[in-house]
Amino acid sequence: MRTITLSNGKTVEVECLSCALTSGLIEPDGGIVVETEHFHAHQDVAYPIKGLIILASKRHVTCLDELTEMEKLDYIHVLSKIRKAQRDVLGIEHVYYFYNEDTTHHFHTWMVPRYDWMYVFGRSIESVRPVLLHARKEMNDAKNLEDVMGALSLLTDELNT
Numbered sequence: 001m002r003t004i005t006l007s008n009g010k011t012v013e014v015e016c017l018s019c020a021l022t023s024g025l026i027e028p029d030g031g032i033v034v035e036t037e038h039f040h041a042h043q044d045v046a047y048p049i050k051g052l053i054i055l056a057s058k059r060h061v062t063c064l065d066e067l068t069e070m071e072k073l074d075y076i077h078v079l080s081k082i083r084k085a086q087r088d089v090l091g092i093e094h095v096y097y098f099y100n101e102d103t104t105h106h107f108h109t110w111m112v113p114r115y116d117w118m119y120v121f122g123r124s125i126e127s128v129r130p131v132l133l134h135a136r137k138e139m140n141d142a143k144n145l146e147d148v149m150g151a152l153s154l155l156t157d158e159l160n161t
């Protein structure tokens with residue numbers, strides 16, 4: 001079991017955070033952005049960046065080649081649908097995608113939008129950790145959190161109509 005501290009300060013004990021989120025045991029802050037038969041998307045609860053979405057499989061697998069054919073099709077379809085919504089309603093021009101198989105959670109892809117403020121931390125993969133830490137440490141103010149939640153509800157509306 002692992003103890004996870006959520007952005008709202010609450011702690012939960014779970015075997016796998018992705019299972020806890022996709023099964024509904026933990027309600028992600030801001031709710032579910034979109035859900036399909038095999039996947040579940042929510043705002044990253046740890047980093048307050050507008051449009052930063054985690055797309056997780058509902059099944060507890062860790063590697064891409066463990067997905068079934070149906071899951072693979074569902075994955076690329078919903079991933080690109082979320083990507084389009086990020087562009088259409090949030091004006092996000094570029095997104096970084098991260099997914100590591102040696103995770104303590106299960107199969108999930110981070111969709112990290114690029115904003116102009118991020119370029120002071122560099123470009124490409126080496127900038128990502130500093131960007132996320134900056135967001136967590138310096139952007140947890142009420143105004144930014146309101147913006148993040150506003151962006152989230154725009155994305156959710158776009159993806160569920």
Ligand SMILES: [Zn+2]
Nearest residue numbers: 016019060106
């Ligand atoms: Zn799991």
